Amino acid sequence: MSTVVSVEGISKQYRYGVINNMSLARDMRSWWATKRGKEDPNVRVGEESNVGRRDRFWALRNVNFEVKKGERLAIMGVNGAGKSTLLKIMSRVTAPTEGRIRIRGRVASLLEVGTGFHPELTGRENIYLNGAILGMKKNEITAKFDEIVEFSGLPEFIDTPVKRFSSGMFVRLAFAVAANLDSDILIADEVIAVGDAKFQAKCLNKMRDISEKEGRTVLFVSHNAHAVSALCNRGIILDHGIEQYDAADIHEVVHRYNTLMENQ
Amino acid sequence: MSETNKQPDDTWDLIIEPPDKLLDFRFGELYRYRDLLGLLIRRDFVSAYKQTVVGPLWFFIQPVMTTMVWSFVFGNIAKLGTDRVPQMLFYFSGTMLWGFFSHCLTKCANTFNSNAQLFRKIYFPRLAVPISYVAMEGLKVLIQFSILVFFFFYYVVQGAVMHPNLWLLAIPVFLFQLGALGVGCGVIVSSLTTKYRDLKQLLSFGMQLWMYCSAVIIPLSEFVDRGYGWLIYANPVIPVVAMFRYAMTGEGPQPIGAWLVSLILSVVILLLGIIIFNRNERTFIDVI
Numbered sequence: 286m287s288t289v290v291s292v293e294g295i296s297k298q299y300r301y302g303v304i305n306n307m308s309l310a311r312d313m314r315s316w317w318a319t320k321r322g323k324e325d326p327n328v329r330v331g332e333e334s335n336v337g338r339r340d341r342f343w344a345l346r347n348v349n350f351e352v353k354k355g356e357r358l359a360i361m362g363v364n365g366a367g368k369s370t371l372l373k374i375m376s377r378v379t380a381p382t383e384g385r386i387r388i389r390g391r392v393a394s395l396l397e398v399g400t401g402f403h404p405e406l407t408g409r410e411n412i413y414l415n416g417a418i419l420g421m422k423k424n425e426i427t428a429k430f431d432e433i434v435e436f437s438g439l440p441e442f443i444d445t446p447v448k449r450f451s452s453g454m455f456v457r458l459a460f461a462v463a464a465n466l467d468s469d470i471l472i473a474d475e476v477i478a479v480g481d482a483k484f485q486a487k488c489l490n491k492m493r494d495i496s497e498k499e500g501r502t503v504l505f506v507s508h509n510a511h512a513v514s515a516l517c518n519r520g521i522i523l524d525h526g527i528e529q530y531d532a533a534d535i536h537e538v539v540h541r542y543n544t545l546m547e548n549q
Numbered sequence: 550m551s552e553t554n555k556q557p558d559d560t561w562d563l564i565i566e567p568p569d570k571l572l573d574f575r576f577g578e579l580y581r582y583r584d585l586l587g588l589l590i591r592r593d594f595v596s597a598y599k600q601t602v603v604g605p606l607w608f609f610i611q612p613v614m615t616t617m618v619w620s621f622v623f624g625n626i627a628k629l630g631t632d633r634v635p636q637m638l639f640y641f642s643g644t645m646l647w648g649f650f651s652h653c654l655t656k657c658a659n660t661f662n663s664n665a666q667l668f669r670k671i672y673f674p675r676l677a678v679p680i681s682y683v684a685m686e687g688l689k690v691l692i693q694f695s696i697l698v699f700f701f702f703y704y705v706v707q708g709a710v711m712h713p714n715l716w717l718l719a720i721p722v723f724l725f726q727l728g729a730l731g732v733g734c735g736v737i738v739s740s741l742t743t744k745y746r747d748l749k750q751l752l753s754f755g756m757q758l759w760m761y762c763s764a765v766i767i768p769l770s771e772f773v774d775r776g777y778g779w780l781i782y783a784n785p786v787i788p789v790v791a792m793f794r795y796a797m798t799g800e801g802p803q804p805i806g807a808w809l810v811s812l813i814l815s816v817v818i819l820l821l822g823i824i825i826f827n828r829n830e831r832t833f834i835d836v837i
Binding site for chain 1: 560561562563564565566567568582584585587588589591592595596599600666667668669670671672673831832834835
């Protein structure tokens with residue numbers, strides 16, 4: 286099997302607290318003071334002064350792994366482990382500080398269901414808009430349209446503005462668009478946590494289906510041990526931005542994750 | 550981020566790396582997302598007039614009302630001249646051109662802030678958003694143009710002597726120029742507002758001040774008479790508006806030199822804006 290995703294030494298650095306002073310005048314005062322070698326007047330109490338400020342942290346530190354075609358990789362970790370940051374870098378929402386990711390094939394990322402849905406537009410209009418945002422062409426969406434509507438189970442509401450949808454209906458339509466995309470790699474972040482149990486099962490089945498039948502790769506972030514064991518055939522555990530564990534035995538991964546949780 | 554396969558042994562479709570290049574345009578990518586562009590324009594158009602009674606008629610109502618108010622207040626009460634351009638034509642062309650420019654600027658200036666939710670979750674070429682804004686505004690101007698033509702023939706029937714001239718052919722250039730200037734300034738402001746929210750406050754009344762020094766309402770001759778003639782060079786909007794009115798009616802001043810300066814300035818600001826925007830789009834999400 287060929288490698289479709291290669292993550293090489295990826296690191297991402299963030300700054301603690303307020304990104305800047307949020308006002309041009311204060312930034313200029315800080316800059317002027319620093320320039321003259323004086324202490325920054327806007328340094329907050331308890332913070333160290335200009336020299337040697339320790340206000341940065343690594344959300345991800347030197348993460349390396351490869352994903353083969355058709356793998357369903359679970360990325361697990363407690364809150365703040367860096368899972369979402371990793372997915373954000375992969376789906377190009379933010380840039381890495383160091384390292385490189387190489388990808389073969391088209392990526393569809395589903396970091397949140399219904400991103401880009403416009404409340405005033407109808408279900409039909411939103412399917413097109415959302416599909417285009419996810420990188421599909423108009424004719425590709427038209428070709429998939431019936432499949433999407435059928436999967437969502439909402440044919441009778443398709444010409445209603447989505448602001449009148451219940452949140453469950455909203456999620457169903459949004460997932461239907463993303464799941465029926467012609468992508469080679471599907472990145473999903475805790476997306477199916479919304480929606481009822483029946484729909485969740487349907488989503489998991491759909492994701493396993495597209496992977497087994499069409500050889501597509503799935504990267505799945507979840508805290509849900511059940512969903513992970515049902516879907517994935519490999520797992521990675523992140524802890525404080527560092528890769529802790531990587532194995533094809535998904536039950537072992539889930540077990541380690543649970544142990545990690547208990548030791549927190 | 551580069552999508553080229555520069556590494557000799559590589560067959561990768563996408564390589565994600567830290568941002569370091571100053572000039573890293575991906576216009577090919579923008580082209581691949583052209584369907585999205587169309588749908589974004591449609592979204593803005595449709596959603597703006599959903600649940601309104603007269604719908605797109607608002608395109609006409611707003612500038613016509615503005616023209617009437619300006620004619621009444623500035624023309625009839627304040628008795629400001631119009632440099633011999635028929636009153637309705639003078640004010641309507643003013644509000645139309647200024648509206649186009651200022652909407653391009655303010656909408657683009659809010660690109661990052663009003664789309665933060667979307668940008669936080671998904672990648673697509675960010676430049677598609679300001680481009681869709683401009684396309685929408687351009688569409689609006691084209692529609693409003695029909696009213697201008699209506700006013701023009703109204704005055705012709707009334708017996709007004711006007712001398713439309715070859716400068717009419719330059720109207721697409723005038724519009725391009727205002728659009729470029731608006732988008733350029735707008736994306737520069739948008740890149741700065743992600744960090745400094747102050748600029749957002751400044752923008753609304755800054756635009757108002759800018760309008761009053763753009764000879765949109767007050768005729769250019771008044772500026773010149775009172776010793777503010779240098780504004781023609783300082784404010785790139787003035788020569789465009791003046792040349793536009795001259796093209797239609799053959800009346801009023803024709804600052805060709807200043808217009809050329811403005812054209813060059815507009816292109817420079819547009820390019821500068823795109824460079825800054827490009828620099829910013831990959832990391833702004835960590836700041837906003």
